[in-house]
Amino acid sequence: MNNVAEENFRPVHQILTRRRAGILLHITSLPGPGVVGDLGRDAYHFVDFLVSSGVSVWQILPIGPTMHDNSPYQSSSVYAGNPRLISLELPLQKGWLEAIPESEDVLSDAVKSYAIKLAWEGFKERADKGDRDDYQRFVAEQKHWLEDYVLFQALHQEEGGCWWEWHTTLRDREPQAIAETRARFTETIDVIRFEQYLFFTEWMNLKHYANERGVLLFGDLPIFVAHDSAEVWAHREFFDLLEDGHPRVVAGVPPDYFSETGQRWGNPLYCWERLEADDVSFWIERLRAQSTLFDFLRIDHFRGFEAYWEIPAEEKTAVNGRWVEAPGERLFEQLYTDLPDLELVAEDLGVITPEVDALRKAYHLPGMKILQFAFSGGSDNPYLPFHHTRDSVVYTGTHDNDTTLGWYRGLDDGTREFVDNYLGKPREAMPWPLIRTALASRANLAVIPFQDVLGLDGAHRMNTPGTTEGNWDWRFDWDQIKHGTTERLLRSIKMYGR
Known part of the structure; x- marks a missing residue:
């Protein structure tokens, strides 16, 4: 650097x-x-x-939204909220849900999902004008990511499998196949869209409550994006993928304090040249969105902005990787040009070189001890x-x-x-x-x-x-x-x- x-x-x-x-x-x-x-x-x-x-x-x-292992660092979307975190108290209070369906002592994910479907039906029938307008405003403001996400999730529910395993017309997002799928899964898509409305409404209510009482919300942003995510599917050009959608190389860290064989995270790595050609808009919009949800953010694995550990996709561990330089200076310069009030903390743990430290200090990002x-x-x-x-x-x-x-x-x-x-x-x-x-x-x-x-x-x-x-x-x-x-x-x- x-x-x-x-x-x-x-x-x-x-x-x-x-x-x-x-x-x-x-x-x-x-x-x-x-x-x-x-x-x-x-x-x-x-x-x-x-x-x-x-x-x-x-x-x-x-x-x-988390996957099978429930890790918050592997999500099916960099924008969406985890439906498991939704409380049924809001739709009950609003009268969109009349009662929670009978279940065991613990409210299961399946029962909660069914209750959200019932709440959507109740919303269509009983929501007042203010709530309807609020919902339409949410859909319009979040359209840039929401429509890809709801279709991605609907396909997961109806088709199963990972996106690179879908029929090539859907894998490659051919316009006719996408339009037909939206029409075929309209009902499922509507519920998923409403689900996100519930999450964001509840989140902002909680943030307002905390901020009013002097409590700041400190968020956490993974540097990499899960392979089986709406964003990788919708923006393949920004990721180092083969023609069939599989990654050429994957992310991780070399052997360290935590593991003798390193950590093979498996996330696809970025095509930084394509990101830079697009003025890193992918990152700007991601940070803009997260900054509305949190008062400040920790960026996980900050050292990956100076150099990242590149592992051949066929390797089973992270041992046989290599460091590859990343354009961190260019990224942060553009981020702070577009988002001058951005408040970030750098997760600067692991193998920290003088170059990584210089990048962090250049933008006055607090580090971790x-x-x-x-x-x-x-x-x-x-x-x-x-x-x-x-x-x-x-x-x-x-x-x-x-x-x-x-x-x-x-x-x-x-x-x-x-x-x-x-x-x-x-x-x-x-x-x-x-x-x-x-x-x-x-x-x-x-x-x-x-x-x-x-x-x-x-x-x-x-x-x-x-x-x-x-x-x-x-x-x-x-x-x-x-x-x-x-x-x-x-x-x-x-x-x-x-």
């Missing part, structure tokens, strides 16, 4: 110019009646908990608190780490003794000594995974990178919040000026 020109430097982010404390908790981890948490009353209750605790940032994982990574390698370890800078976000751990209690218990005796000595041999039990260290850091934003606030062990971990089983399904229960937790958080946050 060339040295970033001085004139490209941006003002410091506005949101992170003051000290704040945040909690990391995905929507799916909330309590509630469904198989995952949703945007209903428990989400509002959690905002109230944050306010009472002095927390002003709620960090959330990506919210797009993970305390669980701090206690190895000696005093020059960049994650040790005395190396933190104000333009950072400090975490005890992230969704990819063990809980702090699980991490601490898993340390060898020597490392555990070093941690204890570094932290001054505190009398408090883990994880609170590490929580206090995060809150005391010079970093202007300190984020604590909610599992750590609850003092939970490794059985409550959210994700183990490099594995495909048992991830993304952790949920908490309100009775896990011990008496005095709110007050303890509030005192600590005030003590450390957050």
Whole structure:
């Protein structure tokens, strides 16, 4: 990468110019009646908990529709919301849904989907003019992605399989085949479109509630796009694909702290020349959309904007890949030209070179400091608190780490003794000594995974990178919040000026 020109430097982010404390908790981890948490009353209750605790940032994982493994980092759309997160409270309140169909104690995804179909029928029959106008406005404003998405999902429901397995006329989006399919699946498409209207209405209601009470929503944007997604199907020219739709090469990371064989994510890589020829409009529209849903965003795998790990598609692991330079400077220059108020945080973990660091600093993107990574390698370890800078976000751990209690218990005796000595041999039990260290850091934003606030062990971990089983399904229960937790958080946050 060339040295970033001085004139490209941006003002410091506005949101992170003051000290704040945040909690990391995905929507799916909330309590509630469904198989995952949703945007209903428990989400509002959690905002109230944050306010009472002095927390002003709620960090959330990506919210797009998930696939078979429920990973929020592999979504069938970069724009759409996950229908599993929809609460039935809104359509019940509006009178579009008369009652939730009978089910077991837990509201299943199938029952929720059926209820949304009933709500669509009720909406057509009973919605007032204001709601009808609001729906039509949503459809018109989101048309640039919504119509591809609803057709893509309808084809998945009616035809099955991945898009590159469809009949070539649909795979290659021949106009006549697309028009005929839209006509054939009109009813299914209408329900999916309404489903997205419900999601976005509920999301913006929750965001308004949080913002009114001083809580900012901190989102997460995966750098890559899932192969079997509406955007790859609709915009194949922007991705490095073969003629039959299969990827030539795929994304991942080389062997690292998390995995000896690296991580083969399997996402298709971008055709950056085509993106640049189109003034990176794909990225601009994606960021524009996400910026309406969140107050600021973390870009996952930021180092991939300077150079990305390219793995031949036929390889089973990420070992035999290579670094390929990416036009990050050109991308961010255009992003901030079109979206000057964009607020981003860089996930700068992994193999970080001076060039990656220069790109991040050129656009004043705060980086991440993970305390669980701090206690190895000696005093020059960049994650040790005395190396933190104000333009950072400090975490005890992230969704990819063990809980702090699980991490601490898993340390060898020597490392555990070093941690204890570094932290001054505190009398408090883990994880609170590490929580206090995060809150005391010079970093202007300190984020604590909610599992750590609850003092939970490794059985409550959210994700183990490099594995495909048992991830993304952790949920908490309100009775896990011990008496005095709110007050303890509030005192600590005030003590450390957050």
